[in-house]
Amino acid sequence: MRKMLAIVSRVLTGASQKPGAASEAGRVLLAARNFANDASFDIKKCDVHRLEDEPPTTAVLTREEGLKYYKIMQTVLSDGIESGPAV
Numbered sequence: 001m002r003k004m005l006a007i008v009s010r011v012l013t014g015a016s017q018k019p020g021a022a023s024e025a026g027r028v029l030l031a032a033r034n035f036a037n038d039a040s041f042d043i044k045k046c047d048v049h050r051l052e053d054e055p056p057t058t059a060v061l062t063r064e065e066g067l068k069y070y071k072i073m074q075t076v077l078s079d080g081i082e083s084g085p086a087v
Contacts, residue, residue, distance in 0.1 A: 005073055008066050011039045037063035 041059045048054050 005070060008061075008070060011061075011066075039066075 039061050041061065043055070043057050043059060045057055046055065
């Protein structure tokens, strides 16, 4: 989950990567980052079974949605840390 948060954070902030460095963001199929505060993602096609419609192959994440998801994930993470290790 932390890797996903870091990727979303880098996409939303538009942070540049070090040249030649292999990063997690390079593994995500990032289609575009425009200046309208949203990011478009290409999603790999998946095999479907008994579905009438296939899942979409593109997704758009706005800055506000990304920040909302980030805050929710941070809350869940902190709650898990505070509850202690699972036995």
